[in-house]
Amino acid sequence: MKQKIAIPFDGTPEQEKQLRAVLAELKSVPGGLMPALQKAQGIYGYLPKEVMIIIAEEMSVPLSEVYGVATFYAQFSLTPKGKYQIGLCLGTACYVKGSGEIYNELVKLLGIESGGVTPDKMFSLDATRCLGCCGLAPVMSINGEVYGNLTVKSVADIIEKYRQLEG
Amino acid sequence: MYRTHIMVCGVAGCASNKSFKIVEELNKQLTERGLNGEVKVITTGCFGLCAKGPIVVIYPDGTLYHSVKAEDVTDILEQHVLGGKPVERLLYKEQNGTVVNSLKDTEFMKKQIHLALRNCGVIDPENIEEYIGRDGYQALAKVLTQMTPQDVIDVVLASGLRGRGGAGFPTGLKWKFAKASEGPVKYVCCNADEGDPGAFMDRSVLEGDPHVVIEAMAIAAYAIGSNQGYVYVRAEYPVAVQRLQLAIDQAKQYGLLGKNIFGTGFDFDLEIRLGAGAFVCGEETALMTSIEGKRGEPRPRPPFPAIKGLFAKPTILNNVETYANIPQIILKGAEWFSSIGTEKSKGTKVFALGGKITNTGLVEVPMGTTLREVLFEIGGGIPNGKKFKAAQTGGPSGGCIPAQHLDIPIDYDNLISIGSMMGSGGLIVMDEDNCMVDIAKFFLEFTVDESCGKCTPCRIGNKRLLELLTKVTEGTATLEDLDKMEQLCYYIKANSLCGLGQTAPNPVLSTLRYFKDEYIAHVVDKKCPAGVCKKLLKYSIDKEACIGCGMCAKKCPAEAISRTDYTAPGHKLASMAIDNEKCVKCGACMSTCKFGAVKKG
Numbered sequence: 001m002k003q004k005i006a007i008p009f010d011g012t013p014e015q016e017k018q019l020r021a022v023l024a025e026l027k028s029v030p031g032g033l034m035p036a037l038q039k040a041q042g043i044y045g046y047l048p049k050e051v052m053i054i055i056a057e058e059m060s061v062p063l064s065e066v067y068g069v070a071t072f073y074a075q076f077s078l079t080p081k082g083k084y085q086i087g088l089c090l091g092t093a094c095y096v097k098g099s100g101e102i103y104n105e106l107v108k109l110l111g112i113e114s115g116g117v118t119p120d121k122m123f124s125l126d127a128t129r130c131l132g133c134c135g136l137a138p139v140m141s142i143n144g145e146v147y148g149n150l151t152v153k154s155v156a157d158i159i160e161k162y163r164q165l166e167g
Numbered sequence: 168m169y170r171t172h173i174m175v176c177g178v179a180g181c182a183s184n185k186s187f188k189i190v191e192e193l194n195k196q197l198t199e200r201g202l203n204g205e206v207k208v209i210t211t212g213c214f215g216l217c218a219k220g221p222i223v224v225i226y227p228d229g230t231l232y233h234s235v236k237a238e239d240v241t242d243i244l245e246q247h248v249l250g251g252k253p254v255e256r257l258l259y260k261e262q263n264g265t266v267v268n269s270l271k272d273t274e275f276m277k278k279q280i281h282l283a284l285r286n287c288g289v290i291d292p293e294n295i296e297e298y299i300g301r302d303g304y305q306a307l308a309k310v311l312t313q314m315t316p317q318d319v320i321d322v323v324l325a326s327g328l329r330g331r332g333g334a335g336f337p338t339g340l341k342w343k344f345a346k347a348s349e350g351p352v353k354y355v356c357c358n359a360d361e362g363d364p365g366a367f368m369d370r371s372v373l374e375g376d377p378h379v380v381i382e383a384m385a386i387a388a389y390a391i392g393s394n395q396g397y398v399y400v401r402a403e404y405p406v407a408v409q410r411l412q413l414a415i416d417q418a419k420q421y422g423l424l425g426k427n428i429f430g431t432g433f434d435f436d437l438e439i440r441l442g443a444g445a446f447v448c449g450e451e452t453a454l455m456t457s458i459e460g461k462r463g464e465p466r467p468r469p470p471f472p473a474i475k476g477l478f479a480k481p482t483i484l485n486n487v488e489t490y491a492n493i494p495q496i497i498l499k500g501a502e503w504f505s506s507i508g509t510e511k512s513k514g515t516k517v518f519a520l521g522g523k524i525t526n527t528g529l530v531e532v533p534m535g536t537t538l539r540e541v542l543f544e545i546g547g548g549i550p551n552g553k554k555f556k557a558a559q560t561g562g563p564s565g566g567c568i569p570a571q572h573l574d575i576p577i578d579y580d581n582l583i584s585i586g587s588m589m590g591s592g593g594l595i596v597m598d599e600d601n602c603m604v605d606i607a608k609f610f611l612e613f614t615v616d617e618s619c620g621k622c623t624p625c626r627i628g629n630k631r632l633l634e635l636l637t638k639v640t641e642g643t644a645t646l647e648d649l650d651k652m653e654q655l656c657y658y659i660k661a662n663s664l665c666g667l668g669q670t671a672p673n674p675v676l677s678t679l680r681y682f683k684d685e686y687i688a689h690v691v692d693k694k695c696p697a698g699v700c701k702k703l704l705k706y707s708i709d710k711e712a713c714i715g716c717g718m719c720a721k722k723c724p725a726e727a728i729s730r731t732d733y734t735a736p737g738h739k740l741a742s743m744a745i746d747n748e749k750c751v752k753c754g755a756c757m758s759t760c761k762f763g764a765v766k767k768g
């Protein structure tokens with residue numbers, strides 16, 4: 001008998017149903033593991049171990065391979081992201097215009113490095129490549145909202161705005 | 168029929184500047200005024216002038232408006248659309264102050280020729296009819312009904328088209344090899360991974376003209392004998408993915424993709440695969456491994472993909488911009504295409520201009536245009552009266568070009584000869600405030616981060632190189648270290664498995680070649696001439712200029728600033744001084760001081 005795996009954290013039965021439906025479809029697609037991981041991350045926001053186990057089982061690939069692929073690509077995250085996901089562009093155009101300084105300021109303000117999440121799960125920070133807005137360099141995005149022409153002062157104000165939002 | 172079309176850029180920088188709000192407001196007001204049968208609003212791809220976004224262009228007259236906001240909509244409708252008079256304050260002004268009415272008359276456009284970008288900013292990318300209205304899918308029809316696969320390859324060969332993804336390999340030759348490879352199953356792939364961290368050309372084509380890629384891939388498939396294609400797109404480009412998917416669906420509906428295209432018995436299907444943030448996946452063999460759903464590690468070549476590529480079948484891979492040229496080459500002929508450009512580099516190249524340049528944005532120029540023309544005529548020069556230092560092409564695989572080479576005509580071979588490369592089209596400008604050692608370090612950090620780790624010269628060699636560079640930026644390197652670095656660069660280049668490792672040292676080599684003096688300043692004088700490298704930075708207070716207000720001391724996070732017992736003539740309070748042992752080089756004092764008394768050096 002196949003053992004049913006329950007998902008701890010905040011994984012819901014609906015999410016699991018969604019995931020299994022997606023996997024059933026991708027199972028037969030050549031090279032379907034990457035799209036499966038992408039869909040799974042879309043459903044859960046990250047890739048918990050439990051989810052990778054389901055993927056391995058359903059797609060009939062060794063868990064080690066699932067883990068290998070998930071850790072190879074920067075886009076996949078094995079830990080949850082913050083409520084506000086900050087992507088600071090460290091693309092060349094932004095860097096040349098001082099986004100390194102902005103990065104340092106964010107690290108100082110949030111107390112986390114790229115890839116990290118604040119303890120209250122409010123903010124996560126990732127250094128990204130070109131966001132395609134080089135005209136506004138330096139640039140960062142918070143949950144998809146783009147802020148351009150950043151200065152050390154303006155990022156502080158922006159972060160403060162989000163903090164106030166949360167009271 | 169609509170009497171007026173209002174085109175609003177809906178991608179990249181303009182979208183981030185909320186151009187969709189302009190579209191909403193336009194549509195709202197047009198409905199209120201009962202004009203929506205006469206005036207049509209179209210969300211387009213990039214016009215190129217990103218620095219001045221959001222951009223709005225009004226046809227038939229072609230009036231160009233820049234920095235438009237939703238609040239400007241009323242004026243645009245009342246004055247321009249209804250009143251026939253342009254809204255002066257939104258018109259584009261050249262640096263010398265002349266007002267320009269239409270996009271094509273700007274200095275920015277004068278030297279450009281749009282081939283790959285011909286539909287960007289001109290059509291609604293979400294509407295296949297508009298693409299068809301601009302000769303779309305005619306090349307595919309011509310190929311399928313009037314040409315043999317060999318004819319197609321002959322035309323592409325004769326056009327002289329070379330790959331726009333980096334290496335500049337002749338496209339026709341690649342197709343020829345794949346055609347010669349026997350086998351019932353072959354694949355056509357498109358590289359839309361756009362790994363150069365400061366570039367967005369391919370994205371703009373996909374977002375502004377997705378059908379051109381579909382049409383060209385179908386043509387390539389016919390030429391080599393394939394029925395299945397894959398477009399590998401960076402996952403960070405959701406709009407491009409969505410538009411491309413929409414375009415694929417529309418093409419299927421119109422019978423331009425799928426089974427029995429144009430009733431000729433030719434089948435071709437296309438699928439999108441998303442990357443997941445690994446630079447090495449832009450390399451051709453790694454890209455194919457990634458489409459196979461594995462860790463995107465490169466494979467040794469030979470066998471070349473034309474023999475054994477995706478799923479071990481003969482495969483061709485071309486860049487988005489390479490494909491974007493194909494339909495026109497088929498329709499207008501090889502001779503037309505090869506009449507543009509230089510002897511060995513035909514056609515045009517799209518560049519994403521960024522960094523310290525006035526007109527950041529997208530430009531497409533004929534091969535052979537000089538860097539000076541691109542930067543100073545089209546690009547509008549360096550802002551804030553600063554001095555040009557270098558232009559960087561080729562991204563992390565390329566090099567920095569100094570002022571002495573500004574007049575070199577841009578083509579594949581010339582760029583290689585001056586230690587850089589064409590790359591995929593990132594063109595980043597640096598001014599006197601940029602430190603070239605720091606720039607080299609920036610690129611090397613990128614490649615170290617992105618090395619897949621499969622081979623040692625790249626995985627470990629680049630790491631050692633980065634350590635040496637870091638020593639330079641911290642003032643602890645010796646002149647011998649510089650020699651060691653250079654040797655290590657050549658070693659890594661010669662021994663790495665794939666293009667990533669083989670080119671990773673280029674930014675270091677090119678800066679060592681042209682900006683050795685900056686390296687020496689770091690090593691011997693322990694100074695960063697541009698004032699960028701923190702460890703070498705010293706802040707000090709000019710005791711004569713300081714009025715002793717104490718503001719800087721309040722802002723200093725390290726309590727490094729204290730009062731001296733010297734009071735400058737004419738001042739009431741004693742001036743302040745910085746203790747460099749305590750200073751953390753945050754620069755807070757400098758930005759706080761209203762009297763310019765804090766100096767950096």
Ligand SMILES: Cc1cc2nc3c(=O)[nH]c(=O)nc-3n(C[C@H](O)[C@H](O)[C@H](O)COP(=O)(O)O)c2cc1C
Pocket residue numbers: 329330331332333334335336338358359360361362363446447448449450451452484485486487489490591665666667
């Ligand atoms: C590390 C590395 C990254 C690359 N990244 C890209 C890329 O992002 N886009 C691209 O089109 N080509 C990239 N290339 C070049 C491809 O390997 C390949 O040559 C190209 O896609 C072929 O298409 P073309 O002949 O039309 O240029 C990269 C190569 C290397 C070695």
Ligand code: SF4
Pocket residue numbers: 447465617618619620621622623625626663664665666667668669
């Ligand atoms: S050169 Fe670098 S990226 Fe390429 S295979 Fe070797 S380790 Fe991987």
Ligand code: SF4
Pocket residue numbers: 708712713714715716717718719720742743759760761762763764765
């Ligand atoms: S802020 Fe400027 S003027 Fe005031 S104490 Fe500091 S250095 Fe002197």
Ligand code: FES
Pocket residue numbers: 089090091092093094095129130131132133134135137139364365366
């Ligand atoms: S480099 Fe930052 S948006 Fe392009």
